Amino acid sequence: MRAAALYSAAGSLLLTTLAATPAGGTPTRPEAPGVPGTAELRGTAVAVARARAAGIDFGACAAADVPQAPDELRCGTVTVPLDYAHPNGKQIELTVSRTRATQKDPRNSKRKVPRQGALVYNPGGPGASGMYFPLVGALPDWQRIAAAYDLVGYAPRGVGRSAPLSCEDPKGFFKGPSAAPTHPSEAYKRQRVARAKEYARGCAQRSGGRLRYYTSLDNARDLDVLRAALGENRLTFMGASYGTYFGALYAAMFPSHLRRMVLDSAVNPDPAKVWYADNLDQSAAFEERWADFRDWIARHDDVYRLGATPGRVQRAYDTARERLARKAAGGKVGPGQLQNAFLTAGYYDDFWPSRAGALSAYLHGDPAPLVRVAAPHPGTATEAENGRAVYTAVECNDAPWPTDFAVWDRDNTRLARVAPFETWDNAWMNLPCAYWPAPRRQPLDVRTGPGELPPVLILAAERDAAAPYAGAVEMNRRLAGSVLVTERDAGTHGIGGGPNKCVDAYFDAYLLEGRLPARHASCAPRPEPKPDAPRAGEESRRDALRGKAERR
Template identity: 70%
Template sequence: MRAAALYSAMGAMLLTTLSVAPADGLPATPGIPGAPGAPAAGAAPAGVAIAAARAAAKGITFGKCADAQDLPGSVRCGTVAVPLDYARPHGKQIELTVSRVEATHRDPHNSKHRVPRKGALVFNPGGPGGSGLYFPLIGLLPEWKRIGAAYDLVGYDPRGVGRSAPLSCKEPKHFFKGPSPAPTHPSESYKRERIAEAKAYARGCAQRAGAALRHYNSLNNARDLDVLRAALGEKRLNFMGASYGTYFGAVYATLFPSHVRRMVFDGAVNPDPARIWYRNNLDQSMAFESRWADFREWIAKHDTVYGLGDTARKVLASYERALARLAAEPAGGKVGPAQLQSAFLQAGYYDDYWPHRARALSDYLKGDPQELIAQAGPVTEAAAEAENSAAVYTAVECNDAPWPTDWKVWDRDNTRLARVAPFETWDNVWANLPCAYWPAPRQRPVDVRTGAGELPPTLILAAERDAAAPYDGALEMHRRLAGSVLVTERDSGTHGIAGGPNRCVNGHLDAYLLEDRLPVRRAACAGHAEPEANASKK
């Protein structure tokens, strides 16, 4: 599923998220064709070795970051070349832009103690399509200072993203639509409109990228990560992935287990090949319905503050009243039902949004639309970045695996699902439907798994009510990566919990990265406190 959200610890770090497994009780989905002739998982290992050796010899020359990246001088940037096609390692090369803040060596609790360097910690925020260039700034936050003392904090734009051979599928100026509907039970005519849009979008990707389009996929993202490791001079990789970053991180662990030192999977995606990616989105839509109910119950508990209803059902009625009013007259000429739904979808990722979204809805229904316009209106200045992120998301997901090519399959499965999970189901469909008409060859998904002793212990972090990466995905990741340890935040739904407000979670993260200590197999942390209601305007 598509969704742009903010990685909870740093507002500047884009975390476009992904999807996870099908809902329990839903029937298996026939109609997904095989992928005859698709490349085998892990193909072209010689190409990776050649590219990695070349990168290790050259290294990365770090210097001032480009002005357009708006990064402070403490962050240094450089590039590393990777093959567009690993089957042709001496062919066309593309450059990945990398950012770094070197380990400070400063112990935040003891200024006289010099902390020894443990290596580079490479981060990917997910997506696919998220930029990690701002990640090194996270070392400024109190929760990350100990890690920033011991590690060079390294972020990068994966292939296709930002300044790394950017991918585009349409003109950015046409990316943001005007106020638009968001029907939970769309008519046949509306479905036909969206099918036409999906076909046009898929054609646009092919026309703009040409033959290169097929090379934007998770397998190449994992290969690029090994080249980056080599370019950084690291014999073994320290990696932290969030959301989709956990998936291709797990692909990396499967392909290059001996190259791993430490790995953190935060908000783990279900890596089962049978669920990549169509079936994942079904379960994600179901999970968002549950999290939407959590949010409504929280609003109801604070009815004296927001006046939206003292039960979840009454809050839903207030939300639907806003949808109807926006359909009749968009707020500020910018915010229609689809924009409202998108803004409230973000609240499904992070409960930090809850007070602000509730305040905006309350103000709007009382006659003041300004907060709603500010929170839900399109940020036109970010159109190019948003279009690029969406293009990479689409290309990677469509290239990674077979998808149903018969609209009847999509229509049947999601009509059924929307009866019990109307909040996000159809919006999820429209985001992924270009994959039904994708022109590039599909791959067979990697069978993510490692045997006993193949991989050093890895740390999986998961919130029990995470909607973007439902908890079953973390359990599956745990089963497939032998020797992994799962830390669960109970009764919480934040998507990405590392370095957040939960001291118990952060304690396990620090113990792993700084002291090589982990629980035996599983551990649980009590959920963090719910946000406080905001009685005044933001």
């Protein structure tokens, strides 16, 4: 993995030290055990039996779940306990979507393909919905899989209409234009601390006693109930990003229930990393990806006129930040909205042309393209607020966090010296966890021994910023018998079923035939995006696979 140009040897050492050092301060003592207890295991068994008996009554999809859903997409609900320790207590419903296996071989229309069951997908977040996932079956790269599998998506607990979680009034969610200082003042830090405390209080006030039950362990239990409701004896699952974490929890908790599992863009499941240190690692990795993007812009200076070196591109970006701080573009886009738009480009390189083009147009006198790609959309405020609430609740509930802001200030100040692009934005996103009103759990130490699981396929891009590559290596080390396929020198977040034919060959062979390479494999990177337009088909694939959350 090549080092980013911005990193000096001292900077790299600092990042390594930050990642290896405990968070510091005094984390909240976990008030609830992370290891699944007897009561929760019994409760899961009760819920599984009920779900298998009830099944899922699939019908037309509600507009609130999938607007303008095609006829072949059907929706239903599955009932799970809010608290698995009390399976006869309050119940919640999770929305589910499905397309049936077509059983039509796209390469030979006369050949009928055997159905292999259901493939369940989670796009991560936490807080993303998979309700759109079955629609990928219409894309050419997915038609062989859609022939063999029912494609199943769902909205996890808290998301969409699945016992929705909220922490603030959606009407006030989009607060733009906003600032995004890379080296914040002490006064600004005090403002953000106050805002984080207010947000944490809002989560408790708007959710009441439910707040503690939005966890990764509960997501894994819900997945087993969904498996039973679908009539599957063993689960075939694909998790992306955060979905790889609770997928790994599922594998450790229910190993005999697993058929096949793809973990795409795996996060680091080490309990010492979940989630405070994982977020520091993520901020460091985004700096490398931002360097990749600036290098690409510089190589296409004839198109974008933002500078022929990465340093000049950085100065152009800084100039835009300064101008937007003085006067928001379209009255809506300030430095915060600019940073969010370019952070998205750190996830998916098919966004590079539109972001670079918008920045260029703005600096050359036309703000309209920047307003189009960066301005908040009030129509999506409810969905965005919900996703943020679920993200926060799950991450805060899952693990201890430092409760002294001095620890956050120390670690993020150090990191921002060498990785300013996302560090403080990421810190503010997670800071409510310092003041969280619900009990914290101790993360489950995910480990499986030889023969405990069927082989698991792990996919990772070497320069993924949202899920740094070291996490995939650690996931592979912890899941005995798993195989890691690496897309070298590439950084798009989520690589299965995409434009890389080498990756897809391994992906298809595993899902369709259960076949994995004998040892770890690697693939050359996908082609870089062209400077004038996104690659054909990538936007529709991305929208179906990513859900609506883009944190992890």
